[in-house]
Amino acid sequence: MNANVRLDGRSLTRAQLVSVARGAKIELDPAQLPAVARAADFLAEQVRREEPIYGVSTGFGSNADRLLGAHHLRDELPGAQPSQETLHEELQRNLIVTHAVCVGEPFAPDVVRAMLCIRINTLMRGHSGIRVQTLEALAAMLNAGIVPVVPQLGSVGASGDLAPLSHLAIVLLGGGEAFYQGERMPGGEALQRAGLSPVTLSYKEGLALNNGTAQMLATGVLALDRLEKLADTADLAAAMTIDAFAGRLGAFAEEVHALRPHPGQVQVAANLRRLLEGSTLSDIPYHLVPKFRAWQPGSWDTPDSQALRFDIGWDWVPFTQRHGREKFYTRFRPFRGGKKHQPQDAYSLRCIPQVHGAVRDAIAQAARVLDVELNALTDNPIVFPDAQKQHVEEQVISAGHFHGMPLALAMSYVKAAIPVLASISERRLNKLVDPATNDGLPGFLIGNEDSTESGHMIVQYTAAAIVNDLASRAHPASVYSIPTSANAEDHVSMGANEARHVLAMADDLGKVLALELYTAAQALDLRRDMINAARGLADRADAESLASKVSGAPIPGSPDREGFLAEVEGLRQELSSAAEFRPGRAVAAAHAALRAQIPFLDRDRALDGEIGLVVRLEREGHILSAAKGT
Structure with missing residues (x-):
């Protein structure tokens, strides 16, 4: 109570x-x-x-x-009844x-x-x-x-x-x-x-x-209450996506953000480090990450592995293509799987602190304004009963505290920030489903061995539609003043419309973030299972068996075959000796909370019910609470 x-x-x-x-x-x-x-x-x-x-x-x-x-005046008319x-x-x-x-x-x-x-x-x-x-x-x-x-x-x-x-x-x-x-x-x-x-x-x-200013203030406060939670949810969705990409964490290092210490940016980087703590997927050596290949009846050698919905593989870099790169291939094994060897990820991953942080700063500025307004006098005229003045107009003063422009401009700032956060979330979602950009995951995150499945294809459409709608609604109402009261009130704030828009837009932002969480969970399952399938194969098989997953291998009897197998054996030993690959602890808790309600998509099925469910889970805070409980 x-x-x-x-x-x-x-x-x-x-x-x-x-x-x-x-x-x-x-x-x-x-x-x-x-x-x-x-x-x-x-x-x-x-x-x-x-x-x-x-x-x-x-x-x-x-x-x-x-x-x-x-x-x-009408009381003076003959026979008039006095007013009540x-x-x-x-x-x-x-x-x-x-x-x-x-x-x-x-x-x-x-x-x-x-x-x-x-x-x-x-x-x-x-x-x-x-x-x-x-x-x-x-x-x-x-x-x-x-x-x-x-x-x-x-x-x-x-x-x-x-x-x-x-x-x-x-x-x-x-x-x-x-x-x-x-x-x-x-x-x-x-x-x-x-x-x-x-x-x-x-x-x-x-x-x-x-x-x-009670309407604009009420809607503004309720919008910020939602948006502050959504900012945390955006960081969580981003962290799950980073783990699903086996992304690079150097961009979030504390010493990096100390050099450009915008408050929101520093906070987001710290959040990401916490959410990804314990991950063995992020910063994994690129050669350990296999790429997706479509499942075939002969893809796997045991009943358990035959149940997988994918095959995996690498491309071998021939000795003849390593000239000038000898030092690199001394440190990194010559196998190209799902991850490119590059020190930086795409902007939608690498620049999460800068983008999410800027949105947080917009929210914080609005919060500062609303905190002042909550305990401000906002009507007119203002009565000063204890003032010792000669004339009443010095004790009852007409002013303009009712004018909502402080709130309107603060809400305009937030209103512009909402589609920014939704847009970067949708770009991450799109990157996850696109086989050209998802670092070796299956297209639309589904095995599709019979070419009949769409997987998460249209989830991205929905996110894109919402982002476009948010962007079209982000134009500031505060720049349009229409005079009222016969021009006695000749400049108005339109702050009520602004705050009302922000409250409605916050709910739609939540839908986009829910769709990212839904998609990132699917991608995380695939990434983790593909790498762990490679680990399992390396643990139970010899170099020849693992070599069957490598394209571009020298044919048996060729001069390079022995050297190739020695390099495969090195890969096998590194995979076999590794612990089971897993996401960050907080990411894993959020993933488990989502999976407790919505199963992995192993084959196409109707998605409408679970899309509605993941939106509700986000709105009610179940997924975020699971991550914060770690």
């Missing part, structure tokens, strides 16, 4: 907000409530003194120059009911709960003029599990998230719609079922409730 999160307007963390979004209850810090009450009492006193205050005794936006009268609410109450109510005009599908409950928590927290600062009883009613609504229906489209990110926040507040007034105990219903009915009563708003309370 989640502990209550205490809100004081100053100490809310992203982790606490995520906890509330997922069901934790809140409580208001009693020590802060007197400050809340002082601001409300101050406004009431200024209204008694007939002081003109924006949003309290004036209209809103381009109506800011219109002062409220003493009573409704004051002009001040009507002003605040109308603000909410006319501004709740969003359209589209409703936000998920976690987003709405986060929005409510953020709004309550900022109002706890004591500079908004809301009464304690109204704030307590808002907290009671959240704790009761009432989730206002907030359609996703309608905020321009200044003046804050006016329309979506009005959908929150209208339920507090007994209007709008809400979800309660899994059922969608009128807002007033939800309050009644929860044992709560509607609220009548007082001075500035409507403006306090709907003027702020």
Whole structure:
């Protein structure tokens, strides 16, 4: 059971907000409530003194120059019935009911709960003029599990998230719609079922409730919570791919990254070293890695090996092709298998720290901005009840804290980073399935001895389609400002759209990473089994038997045959004396978690169900948790 999160307007963390979004209850810090009450009492006193205050005794936006009268004009007509609410109450109510005009599908409950928590927290600062009883009613609504229906489209990110926040507040007034105990219903009915009563708003309370950055902040925080886990998942998927390639680890060395110490880059390199610790596949001598050959009935010599879905082989480098390279072939054996002898891998492997790290730095910058915003005052005007000033406009100050540009630009940065991480993941996936680039693995990671199988071919198509979609959605919304409120609000942030896009895009990024994990697991099985099959053959057979797997061998009786067999014997002894080849411990744990749910693809089968399953396993964190548990 989640502990209550205490809100004081100053100490809310992203982790606490995520906890509330997922069901934790809140409580208001009693020590802060007197400050809340002082601001409300101050406004009431200024209204008694007939002081003109924006949003309290004036209209809103381009109506800011219109002062409220003493009573409704129509009350002066003969026979008119006096209005049931004051002009001040009507002003605040109308603000909410006319501004709740969003359209589209409703936000998920976690987003709405986060929005409510953020709004309550900022109002706890004591500079908004809301009464304690109204704030307590808002907290009671959240704790009761009432989730206002907030359609996703309608905020321009200044003046804050006016329309979506009005959908929150209208339920507090007994209007709008809400979800309660899994059922969608009128807002007033939800309050009644929860044992709560509607609220009548007082001075500035409507403006306090709907003027702020809660939607963009809620979606941004939830997106970062997902993205921080996805950054770890991307490192894990990359590590599994490195082991599947029997890749080179020098590019991740600590001393290398000390020379270009971008924080994210250094972190990713360290992650890769940890994930690949214990691997005997990475940095394996290139001549020990056989290449795939299609299985034939005579490929293997024992019943167990006959069950394999592949054959293996090497090409021998003749003595006549070694001139000028004698020193090289003294150190490395003259057999070309799946791995080329080269000190560096492709960019999608070698540059993982630089690319993944840059994405992490974008996330970290956004986190810095969101951490400030979580405990910031974001409505307008700002009330300073304790200020000793001559004029009220020095105590109730109109400013622009509702403007979402700090969040919008931070989200634009993250939005551009998401397809970068998805793209490099897809490039690794593509490299795994392409026989021209996968270092000796079968094409599309399937044996296909009868030429009827497609294996993982179309998995790459799906990843490519998602990457293209992410790239097309990455254009920053923050560069397009469309003026509102008759040009009184002539520059807006569009931060709500930006953060909403990022939240949706994070989920699609997870799908691409899941597809890489799915494909890398298949490739890892093949790489490990092919090398261990070579080891097993070397352990039970002589040089002549191993030589049957080598192409380009001198024919029996030729002058080079004896020297060739001596070199094969050297290869045999090196393979035979090696321990069983295995991936890094963390990679192995993640692989085992995936294999516990999805078996190796030995022959073509329907993949739709397991593709959906691996996406769910990634989203729920099962594979990442297995790796972190090592």
